[in-house]
Amino acid sequence: MIEIQNLTKSYGQIKAVDDISFKVEKGEILGFLGPNGAGKSTTMNIITGFISSTAGTVKVDGYDIMENPREVKKRIGYLPEQPPLYMDMTVLEYLNFVYELKLVDKKQRRTQISDIMELTKIAHVKDRLIKNLSKGYKQRVGLAQSLVGSPDVLILDEPTVGLDPKQIIEIRKLIKALGKEHTIILSSHILPEVSAVCEKVIIINKGKIAAIDTPENLSKGFDSASKLSATIAGPTNSVQSHIQEIYGVKYVDVISEKEKDLASYVIEADKSLDIRRPLFFAMAKAGYPIIELKPMDMTLEDIFLQITTEEKEAE
Ligand code: ADP
Ligand code: MG
Numbered sequence: 404m405i406e407i408q409n410l411t412k413s414y415g416q417i418k419a420v421d422d423i424s425f426k427v428e429k430g431e432i433l434g435f436l437g438p439n440g441a442g443k444s445t446t447m448n449i450i451t452g453f454i455s456s457t458a459g460t461v462k463v464d465g466y467d468i469m470e471n472p473r474e475v476k477k478r479i480g481y482l483p484e485q486p487p488l489y490m491d492m493t494v495l496e497y498l499n500f501v502y503e504l505k506l507v508d509k510k511q512r513r514t515q516i517s518d519i520m521e522l523t524k525i526a527h528v529k530d531r532l533i534k535n536l537s538k539g540y541k542q543r544v545g546l547a548q549s550l551v552g553s554p555d556v557l558i559l560d561e562p563t564v565g566l567d568p569k570q571i572i573e574i575r576k577l578i579k580a581l582g583k584e585h586t587i588i589l590s591s592h593i594l595p596e597v598s599a600v601c602e603k604v605i606i607i608n609k610g611k612i613a614a615i616d617t618p619e620n621l622s623k624g625f626d627s628a629s630k631l632s633a634t635i636a637g638p639t640n641s642v643q644s645h646i647q648e649i650y651g652v653k654y655v656d657v658i659s660e661k662e663k664d665l666a667s668y669v670i671e672a673d674k675s676l677d678i679r680r681p682l683f684f685a686m687a688k689a690g691y692p693i694i695e696l697k698p699m700d701m702t703l704e705d706i707f708l709q710i711t712t713e714e715k716e717a718e
Contacts, residue, residue, distance in 0.1 A: 420456075429586055451479050452479075477554070488544060493533070498520070501548050505552040562574055630669065630672075632699050635691050652678060654670075
């Protein structure tokens, strides 16, 4: 449905987007994940035809954004980082206005707009001025705006930014529901969001794709048994040096000291080794009881940090 090839965008010396390629299949929800400044908005702005690329191609449903911008724009609903709302219009006035802008068939206007308001749950505020709505409702109006004209593709730039936790859950639910009938690209700099909503994740860092996979596979690619959290009774220095001596241990760090001679440690070992047994024997021999021991699962957060830090080190 969406095909991006060797896309690059330069601002002077800076490459905001640096030679990225990916595909989004019809009906897929793709998460675009990356720290601030990674190039998410720039990529989305290019896909939607808001700005031009320096090099590379964008195709939506087979149409090239440069050759057939109208055909592409017809198929895309866009919610930019800053929703383009007119504060002095009522919700209904605004949606009618967008409807005219998008040159959609006039006959369906009433039904389509009322369907969209139903879906985004804003029907009961349709006569309110947008400026008087809460941030969460403004965001829903922004989403509603992107749905006008029934586009196949939705591009949503950080759709939950600035919302409170309850509003975030509601908007996510809504996006998931929209995913049944639309192809969606959603950007976020927060990981739980992406794993909650998306089937595929692209991690982008400094304009480059650092990883692309399902949230599950991204987690699998990194061995979770290699990192342990342990609470051990004993003088921290001595405990630490005993652990350090165990074969395969890469590092050990104190996470927190609970009381005198009782601390929690994080222990990282080579991926192929399970050091729980050697750890048990080493601590028993030294006379330091293990109070608690558990594997630390790599969260998407860790993976994200690892991937983006590796990139940094490689520079
Ligand atoms: P993200 O949305 O992932 O936070 P952006 O796509 O907004 O990142 O920005 C990517 C990089 O491009 C940043 O370093 C930003 O400063 C730079 N950038 C974005 N727009 C412009 C512009 N109009 N002029 C110069 N630099 C820009
Ligand atoms: Mg952005």
